[in-house]
Amino acid sequence: MSIITIERKVLEKNDELAARNRELFRKNKIFTANLVSSPGSGKTSIVEKTLEHFKDKLNISVIEGDVQTNLDAERVSKYGVPVVQIVTNGSCHLEAKLVQDALQNLELDDTDVLFIENVGNLVCPAAYDLGEDMKIVIASTTEGDDKPLKYPRMFLNASVLLINKIDLIPYINCNIEVLRKNALQINPKLKIFQLSCTSGEGIEKWCSWLESMVQKK
Amino acid sequence: MSIITIERKVLEKNDELAARNRELFRKNKIFTANLVSSPGSGKTSIVEKTLEHFKDKLNISVIEGDVQTNLDAERVSKYGVPVVQIVTNGSCHLEAKLVQDALQNLELDDTDVLFIENVGNLVCPAAYDLGEDMKIVIASTTEGDDKPLKYPRMFLNASVLLINKIDLIPYINCNIEVLRKNALQINPKLKIFQLSCTSGEGIEKWCSWLESMVQKK
Numbered sequence: 001m002s003i004i005t006i007e008r009k010v011l012e013k014n015d016e017l018a019a020r021n022r023e024l025f026r027k028n029k030i031f032t033a034n035l036v037s038s039p040g041s042g043k044t045s046i047v048e049k050t051l052e053h054f055k056d057k058l059n060i061s062v063i064e065g066d067v068q069t070n071l072d073a074e075r076v077s078k079y080g081v082p083v084v085q086i087v088t089n090g091s092c093h094l095e096a097k098l099v100q101d102a103l104q105n106l107e108l109d110d111t112d113v114l115f116i117e118n119v120g121n122l123v124c125p126a127a128y129d130l131g132e133d134m135k136i137v138i139a140s141t142t143e144g145d146d147k148p149l150k151y152p153r154m155f156l157n158a159s160v161l162l163i164n165k166i167d168l169i170p171y172i173n174c175n176i177e178v179l180r181k182n183a184l185q186i187n188p189k190l191k192i193f194q195l196s197c198t199s200g201e202g203i204e205k206w207c208s209w210l211e212s213m214v215q216k217k
Numbered sequence: 218m219s220i221i222t223i224e225r226k227v228l229e230k231n232d233e234l235a236a237r238n239r240e241l242f243r244k245n246k247i248f249t250a251n252l253v254s255s256p257g258s259g260k261t262s263i264v265e266k267t268l269e270h271f272k273d274k275l276n277i278s279v280i281e282g283d284v285q286t287n288l289d290a291e292r293v294s295k296y297g298v299p300v301v302q303i304v305t306n307g308s309c310h311l312e313a314k315l316v317q318d319a320l321q322n323l324e325l326d327d328t329d330v331l332f333i334e335n336v337g338n339l340v341c342p343a344a345y346d347l348g349e350d351m352k353i354v355i356a357s358t359t360e361g362d363d364k365p366l367k368y369p370r371m372f373l374n375a376s377v378l379l380i381n382k383i384d385l386i387p388y389i390n391c392n393i394e395v396l397r398k399n400a401l402q403i404n405p406k407l408k409i410f411q412l413s414c415t416s417g418e419g420i421e422k423w424c425s426w427l428e429s430m431v432q433k434k
Contacts, residue, residue, distance in 0.1 A: 039255040039339050039368065040360025067340060069366050090370065092309065092340035120367070121340055122256050123284060123309035142359035142382065143257025149286050150337070151256065153307065165359065171385055173415070198390070 017096035021131025028108040029217040037138035039120030042164040045197040051079040053207045060113045065094040093124040122151040134159035145179035155186040167196040234313035238348025245325040246434040254355035256337030259381040262414040268296040277330045282311040310341040339368040351376035362396035372403040384413040
């Protein structure tokens with residue numbers, strides 16, 4: 001019983017800090033996306049492809065969340081953009097406080113888009129608001145077509161689904177129409193893009209949409 | 218501070234119940250494996266291939282853990298083996314109490330192997346002892362070769378690593394030698410098998426080892 005109370009308190013405190021982050025993003029007209037997925041679905045690769053696409057066109061900053069290592073921050077920093085690594089040291093999700101701390105290291109008035117790459121986990125990050133405009137869930141075709149049904153809260157709380165690794169479809173047992181149908185069954189409002197960081201297919205379309213989101217801010 | 222205390226209490230209570238489960242497994246000479254991995258790495262497919270291999274040769278029971286749905290239990294029950302589905306309803310890992318409850322539905326004195334398929338999550342299931350003989354971590358080649366470094370606790374707490382989907386190596390950016398090296402850097406004692414549920418490669422070797430574990434009980 002006491003656990004439930006404390007969990008609620010943790011979430012209330014988190015929501016309070018998330019609201020402060022959100023206010024900062026609004027003031028600075030930053031479009032902020034909280035990228036969530038299983039480990040290895042290609043969050044960092046999608047960030048890399050997006051940075052490549054918008055080189056010198058949009059100011060993109062990145063916050064990387066990992067249980068351990070700064071491998072992802074190293075990958076992203078090669079693109080010459082501001083990047084902050086959060087190491088959660090065992091925790092399976094990012095919280096608003098960690099993002100608030102990370103923001104101290106970024107020039108917010110000079111940022112158009114902020115990607116927050118969450119810890120690879122389809123469960124707990126769904127429950128934590130970081131102050132983002134939206135959660136974008138990435139699902140790799142290699143994970144199969146049933147994940148929206150098995151991890152519904154994540155797909156329900158996301159606004160966009162990026163179906164990644166579509167180049168592997170010929171070699172695996174994943175029906176992309178079933179995956180789309182399952183995702184829309186959980187969340188009929190989900191906007192879906194299909195892409196491949198290997199072949200480049202679909203990257204253009206995703207980036208156009210992202211640009212339109214920035215223009216709306 | 219109080220959160221830490223309560224978490225410790227939760228883990229202590231869990232360890233107590235896990236010890237009771239372990240005693241039950243020991244009495245009934247059951248080899249119990251706690252299968253842990255990211256979502257979509259192929260835990261259920263490996264269980265299916267193993268059931269196929271040992272048809273009429275070993276008595277295998279399965280406990281399926283999922284946040285939602287009984288899709289995995291449906292898949293496994295087609296093989297005519299006893300299977301219990303645990304729906305955690307939001308929780309990102311199995312706990313010993315849930316396994317204790319599930320065991321009420323199995324004939325333990327008639328079981329050689331018990332597979333407990335945990336919730337797809339590379340973080341929290343590492344912390345919860347279910348009473349198993351060992352944790353077996355599955356890593357799909359499609360998740361990349363850096364996961365042992367990014368989720369070290371899981372690879373440290375596991376005794377065996379199954380590298381799955383090796384048939385996809387020609388199409389993806391995963392260096393299997395780097396993956397092995399990273400895994401052994403975290404846990405030098407890790408026993409590693411490479412396999413593919415699609416091509417069948419490596420299944421025989423994994424099953425032979427599993428059989429030798431049963432004979433030791």
